[in-house]
Amino acid sequence: MLGPTDIKGVCAMVPTPCKAGADGWEATDSVDLDEAARMTEKLIRDGVGMIAACGTTGECAALLWEEKRAFVATLARVNRGRVPLFAGATALGTKEIIRQMRGLKEVGADGAFVGLPLWQTPTLDNSVEFFADLSAAVPDMPIMVYANPMFFKSTFPTAFWEGVAKRAPNVITTKVTYNVDQIKDDVAVAGDRINFMPGQNSIYPAYKMLRTGLTAVWSTSAAMGPEPIVALMDAIAADDADRVDRIWEDIGSVPSMIPRGEFEHFPEYNAQVEKARFNAAGYINAGPWRAPYRDLPAQWAEQAEAHGKGWATLRAKYARPVPAR
Numbered sequence: 182m183l184g185p186t187d188i189k190g191v192c193a194m195v196p197t198p199c200k201a202g203a204d205g206w207e208a209t210d211s212v213d214l215d216e217a218a219r220m221t222e223k224l225i226r227d228g229v230g231m232i233a234a235c236g237t238t239g240e241c242a243a244l245l246w247e248e249k250r251a252f253v254a255t256l257a258r259v260n261r262g263r264v265p266l267f268a269g270a271t272a273l274g275t276k277e278i279i280r281q282m283r284g285l286k287e288v289g290a291d292g293a294f295v296g297l298p299l300w301q302t303p304t305l306d307n308s309v310e311f312f313a314d315l316s317a318a319v320p321d322m323p324i325m326v327y328a329n330p331m332f333f334k335s336t337f338p339t340a341f342w343e344g345v346a347k348r349a350p351n352v353i354t355t356k357v358t359y360n361v362d363q364i365k366d367d368v369a370v371a372g373d374r375i376n377f378m379p380g381q382n383s384i385y386p387a388y389k390m391l392r393t394g395l396t397a398v399w400s401t402s403a404a405m406g407p408e409p410i411v412a413l414m415d416a417i418a419a420d421d422a423d424r425v426d427r428i429w430e431d432i433g434s435v436p437s438m439i440p441r442g443e444f445e446h447f448p449e450y451n452a453q454v455e456k457a458r459f460n461a462a463g464y465i466n467a468g469p470w471r472a473p474y475r476d477l478p479a480q481w482a483e484q485a486e487a488h489g490k491g492w493a494t495l496r497a498k499y500a501r502p503v504p505a506r
Contacts, residue, residue, distance in 0.1 A: 183265055183291055183323045188354045188376040189396050190230020191411050192267075193403035195220060196456055197239045197252055199468035206472045212248050213468055214255045220404070220465045221259040227501070228411035229403055232256060233294050233356070235269030236327060238401045238455045243471035246281070250288055257289025267292040267325045274298050275311060279318045286322050293319070294356070296327035302334040309344035316351035324351045325378075329358035331448055339366040346371035354378055356399045361387045368394065381410055385429045388417050401455055405462035405489060406496035428499075435495055438488035440480045453477040454485045461489025464496070 198220065203211035224232065234256055235241040235249055244252070253268040260266050268290035270281035275298065282293045297303050297311060315324060326345070328337040335341070337359045345352050354376040357364065361383045368377055368391070379387040381400040388395055395417055400410045409432055416424040438458050439447055447454075452474050459467040470477075477485075 182321060183353060185353045185374065185376040186396075187265060188231065188378060190398075191228065191403055191407050191414050192231035192233055192356075192378060192397055192399040193224050193229045193407060194233050194236055194238050194356075194399055194401045195224070195256075195404055196459055196465075196467040197235065197244060197248075198466060199240075199471055201468060204469040204471050204475060208471075209245060210248070211471060212244070212252045213466070214251065216466050216468070217252055217255045218259045221256050223464070224403065224407060225260065225263055227407050229264060229407050230397065231265045231267070232260065233267040233269070233325065233399065236271075236294060236356075237329075237332065237451055238404075239269060240452050240471050240474075241269045241271060243452075243474065246284075249281075250284055253285050253290050254288035260289075262291075265291045267294040267323075269294045269327075271296040271299065271327060273300055275314055279315065282315065282319045282322055286319070290322075292323035292325055292353070294325045294327055296329065297333040297335055299333070305338070305341060305344070308335060308341055309348055312345050312349035312352055316349040320351065322351060323353045324349070326352055326355040326375075327358075328355045331358070336360075339363055339370055342367045342375060343370040346374040350374075354397070356380070357383065357387075361390070365390060381432075384413070384417065385425070388425060393420060402492060404455075404459045404465055404467070405492040406464040406500070408499035408501065409492075409495050412499045431495055431498070435491040436484070436487045438485050440484045443481070450474075450477055450481055454481055457482055457485035458489035458492070461486040462493045462496075463489075464493070 198213040198216035199211050200213045268285040270278050270293045272278045357379045378397040384398045413428040453470045456467040456470045
């Protein structure tokens, strides 16, 4: 079973490709499995160290269980165990999440990607108890905590990580989406049990604070071509501060995917704008976005296109030669 030291490199938070015309509520077989297979092979070829499916960017809320299961099975079949594959099992309550964890393990997922239950605001005690229950119910499946305050009604304080490290042995890593100012304290209480994985937008300040010990980064931008963020993570792993600074500056030169002054509305357009920039970059065909989240204002679509095209230009700078077959 995977452990914290197996969490390395770039974790691509992937979309779930949608067939043309299958974005409506009536579509029961919307996943483009051929594109999912192609996406998986390309990401592994181009250097990602992990894949996480069926999160927010993966439109987990818009998929039927049968669609999710078929998608994860396709990723597992193409992956062939080359990189760790985590599959999203977030749902309204513990029993449904356990059912999904077991089903996703059956089709080849190496681990589960799970946020807190999506109904009541969780207390610290029931947040810890929730992950302890998952560990007890599916003891042979590692867990990545989806630690996003925007969605899961928790700031994920250091006391949470201390409790999880003591009571939930399956939790081996986390997608850090909360403020990294607390990451030193989190690592101090749980760093030998949990691999804290900052996001692409926070890996640089986390590196400046910790300097060593960061082995992985999560990235949705990897679905536009992972090479720039792979290069950044390689530089961080080597503790090459000058190269880290140069790559970070290059990444920062890409136009924002969010219109100026509109960040507060990002939770309203998250899945839509992600897919719009992926499609504009041309690395994969993510297809249309699914019901219920299908609206995207023109200024958001235009900004996403500029961002995707800018990333494609940056990717060309860092792309590695494709091995001959």
